[in-house]
Amino acid sequence: MTITTMPPRAVYLGADFYRARVAQLQEHAGAAGLDGLLVLNPANLMWATGFFHIPNERPIGLYLPAHGAPVLFVPFLEKENAEESWFDDIRWYLEYPGETPAEVWMLAQLPGARIGVDAASHAGFAAMAAVKPGLTLDHTVSRLRYIKNAAEIELTRTAAAYADFGLAVARQAVA
Secondary structure, eight states: OOOOOOOOOOOOOOHHHHHHHHHHHHHHHHHTTOSEEEEOOHHHHHHHHOOOOOOOSSOOEEEEESSSOOEEEEEGGGHHHHHTSSOSEEEEESOSSOSSOHHHHHHHTOOSSOEEESOOOHHHHHHHHHHOTTOEEOOHHHHHTTOOOHHHHHHHHHHHHHHHHHHHHHHHHHO
């Protein structure tokens, strides 16, 4: 058997797609009575922004104010990568761990008292709440990740076509 059909062209979710997603999250934050949402979970951050990175011990955060421009917080090691993204407001910290935990440093820069955070250890949440006593745990991003729009469904179909193609090539190679 000779493979003659290539999978469909890759689907790309561009900056406008992610800007719309961020706007949706900001709307949810405002409706929940929050001044903003701090996204720390790497998978949630990638889903919300299209800023793909290799998660490590240095936290990356995304602040989504209920109204206004989002802020991307990165370690200095990710600064260059972040500057290639669609964000206008990128703030970086020099080293981790520093004198102040990165998550606490992020929160200290945020306006407003009612901030939701999507992920934190017990100790981390306590340290962050010391800076923002109105801090709450918020699962908006995780819940919205379950809902797929047309572009995401098409992306999944394209990924499946590539998987099928790869398996067909592998079967042909061992036949």
